[in-house]
Amino acid sequence: MIVGEQKPPREVFDLISIYGGGNVLILGCDSCVSVSLAGGKEEVKEMISALQRICESEGMGWTFTGATVRRQCEKRFHGEVADLIAESDVVVSMGCGVGAQVLAENNRMKNVVPAVNTSNMGAQVKHGVFKEKCVGCGDCTIHLTAGICTLARCAKSLQNGPCGGSIDGKCEVDPDTECAWYQIYEALRQKGQTELMTRVMPPKDWSKSHSRGARTVKKEGNR
């Protein structure tokens, strides 16, 4: 899923101020950012309370409305909140960067402000803790590395084994993060396949990655 992180309410207040406040719609998303506890129904409510407190102390008479849509990244779900959008002066998106952009694209005359920072493509590893798993390189090779992507999970994106800073299975950059290569080694060792680690990966073809701008995926013959 897409993992998001809420911006601090003070920052969101400042962003809304740029557009003069007024009637503010806080629009969350029931999909990924709801699971990653950044932009679902609960977070929308909390954001509104926090913004109301700031408004009181700043003497701002803005009004807030909260809502969520099933998937903010799909225009077809925006219909249910079309009236709320129409009535608002500022739309605060609590969707991911994709949701916020689709919202802005479909409401060209509205001021759309982001209240969630999109962090990564990841998964929940324990309650309330999310870890990045994929960088969207466009050319998956995790079958060679025990299902673990080192581009996403190694701080140096090393493709041919660990750096010297792999200590007790942890990454030197963050002792709370597992060394991806150690995890690969352990997983392969248990399957008796550590020889896979000595298969040298040549320089990667990054042309399928982000380096050429927004990538397009076309499904031929599909609907």
Add this chain to the structure above:
Amino acid sequence: MTGSLLKEKLERGEFAVTAEIGPPKSASGEDILARAKMIKGCADAYNITDNQTATVRLSSLAGSVFIMKEGMEPILQMTCRDRNRIALQSDVLGANALGIRNILCLSGDHQCFGNQPDTKNVYDVDSTQEIMIFKRMRDEGTLWSGDRLKVAPDLYLGAVSNPFGDPREMHVMRLRNKVSAGAQFIQTQSVFDLDAFESWVSEVRRDVSLKDVKILAGMLPLRTLKAARYMAESVPGTCVPPEIVRRMAAAPDEEKEGQRIASEILDGIRDMKGVSGVHIMPVNWYSAVRPLLERAGLLTGHSLR
């Protein structure tokens, strides 16, 4: 153009000495020359570090050119943290044209440890792939893409390894990858524990694919108790036995004790089977290098161009 004298010496089977010079944060060449002059004549070749600990300094390429003016042979360190494959290949062509033959390929310290923690790292390739690219340039006379070079570079390719990484098998596999990619010499993380290092060397040498690679044992003379503690506690991937810290703590003169410890380690390295040389990282204690090598009987016979 002269080839690598370091390569010649190592291939003759003679014990080689390399030493590291860290370029300063300065736009003047005088500062690096001052450091270089303090250890001139001590080593066969001198590593010029590449923004070590991810801290911006005078470039390793410029530093290498400065020490060459002093007749000192450089080992140009090139990290792939700051360069994509275009920059790596271009820099190596430029370096070679300037007379640089020895290249140490490394991934580089992570930017979070340096003075530009907000930067974006590159890692288009890792150090193993960097070696593959340079090997192709030298052996096939082409760029990685296959484009033919008018003149192919003459390169002696090195890599780094950590003998104290755990689990050892995993780190040795990484070393095997670097060697099969084309690494000809290896400089290791600093050795403080001779027994642990010896056991690593013998394991490495048992591996058929690693029997010919030249291994230069890294060493870092400890000047102060603080440095010993720092190495023991804060430097990722080093292994300083508690006994060394205890000796530094008990010593009335820390520098003298540091020299004594360094000498013991250097003697052990010099006499160890399977070790091709030593790589000294003086950090800021350049004056320690000459007496250290002298005591080990390793000061003579270093070639100057």
